[in-house]
Amino acid sequence: MPKPTFFNLPEDKRDLILEMAIEEFASNDYESASISQIVARAGIAKGSFYQYFEDKRDLYFYLVELAAEEKRRFLAAHPPPDPKMNLFDYMRWLLRVGLTFELSRPKLGWVAFRAIHVERPFGDEVLDHVQRSALDYYRSLLQMGVEQGSVDPEIDMDMAVFIVSRLFAAYGRHLIEREQLSLEDLDKGSPAYRDLDVTDMEEHLISFLERGLRPCPRAEKDRPDDADQEPAP
Amino acid sequence: MPKPTFFNLPEDKRDLILEMAIEEFASNDYESASISQIVARAGIAKGSFYQYFEDKRDLYFYLVELAAEEKRRFLAAHPPPDPKMNLFDYMRWLLRVGLTFELSRPKLGWVAFRAIHVERPFGDEVLDHVQRSALDYYRSLLQMGVEQGSVDPEIDMDMAVFIVSRLFAAYGRHLIEREQLSLEDLDKGSPAYRDLDVTDMEEHLISFLERGLRPCPRAEKDRPDDADQEPAP
DNA sequence: CTATGATGTGACCGAGCGGTCATATGACTG
DNA sequence: CAGTCATATGACCGCTCGGTCACATCATAG
Numbered sequence: 275m276p277k278p279t280f281f282n283l284p285e286d287k288r289d290l291i292l293e294m295a296i297e298e299f300a301s302n303d304y305e306s307a308s309i310s311q312i313v314a315r316a317g318i319a320k321g322s323f324y325q326y327f328e329d330k331r332d333l334y335f336y337l338v339e340l341a342a343e344e345k346r347r348f349l350a351a352h353p354p355p356d357p358k359m360n361l362f363d364y365m366r367w368l369l370r371v372g373l374t375f376e377l378s379r380p381k382l383g384w385v386a387f388r389a390i391h392v393e394r395p396f397g398d399e400v401l402d403h404v405q406r407s408a409l410d411y412y413r414s415l416l417q418m419g420v421e422q423g424s425v426d427p428e429i430d431m432d433m434a435v436f437i438v439s440r441l442f443a444a445y446g447r448h449l450i451e452r453e454q455l456s457l458e459d460l461d462k463g464s465p466a467y468r469d470l471d472v473t474d475m476e477e478h479l480i481s482f483l484e485r486g487l488r489p490c491p492r493a494e495k496d497r498p499d500d501a502d503q504e505p506a507p
Numbered sequence: 508m509p510k511p512t513f514f515n516l517p518e519d520k521r522d523l524i525l526e527m528a529i530e531e532f533a534s535n536d537y538e539s540a541s542i543s544q545i546v547a548r549a550g551i552a553k554g555s556f557y558q559y560f561e562d563k564r565d566l567y568f569y570l571v572e573l574a575a576e577e578k579r580r581f582l583a584a585h586p587p588p589d590p591k592m593n594l595f596d597y598m599r600w601l602l603r604v605g606l607t608f609e610l611s612r613p614k615l616g617w618v619a620f621r622a623i624h625v626e627r628p629f630g631d632e633v634l635d636h637v638q639r640s641a642l643d644y645y646r647s648l649l650q651m652g653v654e655q656g657s658v659d660p661e662i663d664m665d666m667a668v669f670i671v672s673r674l675f676a677a678y679g680r681h682l683i684e685r686e687q688l689s690l691e692d693l694d695k696g697s698p699a700y701r702d703l704d705v706t707d708m709e710e711h712l713i714s715f716l717e718r719g720l721r722p723c724p725r726a727e728k729d730r731p732d733d734a735d736q737e738p739a740p
Numbered sequence: 741c742t743a744t745g746a747t748g749t750g751a752c753c754g755a756g757c758g759g760t761c762a763t764a765t766g767a768c769t770g
Numbered sequence: 771c772a773g774t775c776a777t778a779t780g781a782c783c784g785c786t787c788g789g790t791c792a793c794a795t796c797a798t799a800g
Contacts, residue, residue: 279777303536309758319779321760330758392625433711440677441670448669478666486719512747542788552749554790563788 276336280326291316291326292340299337299388300381300457304395307334335400341386342404348375361419362484368415369442369476376446377467380457383446391443412439419487426489434487441479449475509569513559524549524559525573532570532621533614533690537628540567568633574619575637581608594652595717601648602675602709609679610700613690616679624676645672652720659722667720674712682708 280288294316298307309330313323327333352374354367376383390405412435419425425434450457455467513521527549531540542563546556560566585607587600609616623638645668652658658667683690688700 282776303539306536306538308756310756320758321779322777324759325777388625392621429715430707430711433708433715436677436681437674437712437715440673440681444669444673444677448673474663475666478663479670482662482666482670482719485723486715490718515747541786543786553788554749555747557789558747 276327276332277325283326287318291318291323292337295333295337296381296385299334300384303388304330304334304393309333331396334395337385338389338400338404341382341389342407344379344382345372345375345386361415361422361424362480364415365438365483366476366480369445369480370472372442373446373449373472373476377450377455377460378463380446380450380455380460384457387443387447409435409439412442416487423489424484425487428490429487437486438483441483445479509560509565510558516559520551524551524556525570528566528570529614529618532567533617536621537563537567537626542566564629567628570618571622571633571637574615574622575640577612577615578605578608578619594648594655594657595713597648598671598716599709599713602678602713603705605675606679606682606705606709610683610688610693611696613679613683613688613693617690620676620680642668642672645675649720656722657717658720661723662720670719671716674716678712 283291291312294312297315298312302308307330309323310320313320327336349368349371352371354364359367386404389401390408394401413431416425416431416434416438420427420429449455449470449472450460453467453470456464460467516524524545527545530548531545535541540563542556543553546553560569582601582604585604587597592600619637622634623641627634646664649658649662649664649667649671653660653662682688682703682705683693686700686703689697693700
């Protein structure tokens with residue numbers, strides 16, 4: 275955790291430092307992210323940085339937790355209209371709010387993506403529970419879908435979690451790349467992306483998931499015998 | 508491209524250098540991948556390295572092209588039993604062969620993953636065509652599926668390509684992480700993964716894709732009016 | 741043998757890194 | 771005023787980096 279000194283800082287200064295840190299860790303590996311760059315861009319002395327954080331790793335862990343925390347806060351601040359809605363309507367909401375978050379804090383999104391999917395500079399020490407809690411969230415959603423009757427109970431739950439989590443996680447970055455949106459512009463709150471109409475994409479993805487997950491009226495296709503869903507690993 | 512000197516090397520030595528280079532670029536960013544580490548592990552002098560490659564970037568580009576080329580070769584060496592088979596059977600084959608490749612050369616897979624999905628140290632200079640050709644491959648597959656009648660022609664093609672490519676790309680890494688397979692062991696040809704029975708996972712993924720993509724006998728659900736597939740962006 | 745040209749080598753260079761520390765600054769206390 | 775304490779600073783340290791270069795090695799040709 276950052277030292278108390280950091281939290282005693284005026285908010286502007288603290289935010290500026292965090293912004294520069296996020297930018298650095300969003301565009302570089304843990305190894306190549308440079309404290310020297312961060313302090314230079316934030317306009318503080320190297321020594322000051324080490325009054326705020328124990329070391330590089332301290333900052334890194336803080337940023338990753340921050341990313342998770344901010345996303346949680348964002349979701350909580352934009353709750354679905356009806357908490358008991360149909361699973362796929364709920365997913366449509368989740369996809370939309372998740373995208374809005376990713377478009378407004380794209381660099382924070384990259385920090386999390388790197389931490390979860392590309393590098394683990396300190397083993398699974400911290401990340402593990404962040405990733406796991408996201409997966410558990412999807413799992414409970416899908417479980418709810420099964421109970422609602424909107425998800426086929428024959429579906430393999432692990433596979434369903436894999437599919438939904440990967441597609442949802444990739445969705446934002448895919449859209450950013452496809453539309454060639456600039457992370458800088460997005461971060462500055464550029465209104466550019468508001469011109470985007472994503473309802474079609476959203477609809478295509480959700481309706482694909484619905485077709486793939488919902489109970490299937492026809493028999494389980496051509497392999498009717500091995501439909502067990504968890505053949506003890 | 509590497510200098511002629513590199514290709515004049517005895518095969519063992521060349522392969523050893525490449526193996527160490529792949530290992531380094533698989534576990535590090537472009538920036539943090541270290542030539543010093545590579546030459547140390549390969550047992551050659553720093554000066555020798557620069558007889559073989561122009562510079563770090565030369566090696567990097569070569570490795571990325573190599574990864575793409577090796578995967579193409581692997582697919583070509585394990586062709587599907589019947590080239591005219593049903594789309595989803597074809598996908599089952601592709602998933603299986605792709606997984607086998609990823610399990611036998613996992614580090615090469617990481618080099619490609621980093622290059623395509625996490626970093627572009629030199630703009631889109633080289634990678635673009637590698638990624639694009641993979642996407643075009645999936646697109647033509649799906650197009651074929653439409654013509655076969657196994658894919659719903661109403662499906663949005665871009666979304667379908669997104670879904671299939673992301674899931675296929677994530678599948679191998681997901682399995683490696685889930686089973687906690689060691690990249691070292693896999694690279695050494697450890698037989699460990701042969702004990703794995705992946706047919707169930709495979710079947711779950713493919714049958715999910717089939718449900719999601721196949722023509723839907725029922726009406727287009729509850730939003731029958733806006734079924735256009737590309738409302739000019 | 742010598743001469744030549746390709747290949748191998750590691751000390752060396754300037755730069756940037758994470759991190760430290762003696763010192764400076766400034767606000768508050770008495 | 772002096773004394774104290776939290777904070778700010780940048781020169782500095784040891785290290786590693788990508789890359790270079792003068793030189794060593796060696797096979798072949800004459």
